[in-house]
Amino acid sequence: MRKSLIKLHFIFTILLILGLSIFAFANYFYDRVSFFANIGLTQELITQYLPILLRIWVVNLGLSSFLAILSYAMEEEMSYTAKTALYTFIFNIVYAVLLILLLRKLLRKPPLSILGGL
Amino acid sequence: MKGFYKLYALISVGFISAVIVLAAIFPQEFLNFTQELVLIFQNKQPILDIYATPMGTIETIFSYLAGLYIVNIIVNIVIWVLAYLSENKFYNRLVLYALIINLVYFFIIYYTVKLIMESGFRTVRRFFIKR
Numbered sequence: 644m645r646k647s648l649i650k651l652h653f654i655f656t657i658l659l660i661l662g663l664s665i666f667a668f669a670n671y672f673y674d675r676v677s678f679f680a681n682i683g684l685t686q687e688l689i690t691q692y693l694p695i696l697l698r699i700w701v702v703n704l705g706l707s708s709f710l711a712i713l714s715y716a717m718e719e720e721m722s723y724t725a726k727t728a729l730y731t732f733i734f735n736i737v738y739a740v741l742l743i744l745l746l747r748k749l750l751r752k753p754p755l756s757i758l759g760g761l
Numbered sequence: 762m763k764g765f766y767k768l769y770a771l772i773s774v775g776f777i778s779a780v781i782v783l784a785a786i787f788p789q790e791f792l793n794f795t796q797e798l799v800l801i802f803q804n805k806q807p808i809l810d811i812y813a814t815p816m817g818t819i820e821t822i823f824s825y826l827a828g829l830y831i832v833n834i835i836v837n838i839v840i841w842v843l844a845y846l847s848e849n850k851f852y853n854r855l856v857l858y859a860l861i862i863n864l865v866y867f868f869i870i871y872y873t874v875k876l877i878m879e880s881g882f883r884t885v886r887r888f889f890i891k892r
Contacts, residue, residue, distance in 0.1 A: 698785045705781030708862050712774040715858060716767045719851055732862075739869055743876060750880035 646724050649714060652707070653731045659703055660738050663696045704739060707732040766844060766852045770859040773837050777866050780826050790819035792877075798827075799878050834863050 669679045670689045679689075707728070714728035715721070721729075784791040797814050801807075811824050837860045844852040 698788065701785035702782050705778040705785070708781075708866070709771075709775055709778040712770055712855075712859055712862065716770055716855060736865055736869070743869070743872055747876050750876065 645714070645717070646727075649710065649724050649727045649731070652710060653727050656703060656707060656731050656734055659696070659700055660734065663693075663700055666693050666696055700735075700738075704735045707735045762847070762849075762852070766840070766855055769840055770855050773833055773840075773859045774862050776833055777830060777863055780823075780830065781866070783823070783826070787819050790817060791823055793817070794820040794823040794827075795874055795877060798824075799874065803878075830863075830867075834860075834867065837863055 666689055669676075669684055670686075670693055673679055673686055673689065711725075711728040711732040714725040718725045794816065797816060797820070798811055801810050801814070811827075814824075816824065837856070841853070841856040841860050844856040847853070
């Protein structure tokens, strides 16, 4: 049961990170790539759901760290379950660092180009 | 003793996880609190002036949680030293795991706030707040 929950959380994290990346990519390149408009992904839909996905990811980040320490405390060794929870946490942290670096690059651009991207 | 170390590690990481979740649920209030904190740093005022600054309820909660978080890190270091002295590998690794998680979050929040300070709050709000 515990193993299944951690596996489910791991899969959910991967899918969430993928989904968030696709939405962010679509938001930034919407004008230059017609693919997103062709599949029915409008700019309004992206600007509506991107902040929601970002907030869900932040909640997932907090939850993953708690699950990581909880798994290790319950298993009392680095078992498969504890390792999976740790990897989930590491993925979230690496993604957070990448987002900060990307945000740093974006926010150092002149304001007009950011608005165009957003 | 095992129960004590397990409970402490869970409370320590649970606390910062709860703060992160709260920041995700109330991003506007979190950014307001960060803005007030940044103003205090920029005006070179004592950090405790944040508690005298008039803010909303959620912002005040964030200010007390931030203070408790710093205390949490210090207590975590003390508990880790105790766990190390117990010569028990599991206790040592568990509390160290909790300490590393807390420090990772500390640095992520620090660099995010530093980035917000450099870029300005209005631009960052657009990323997180749905209009």
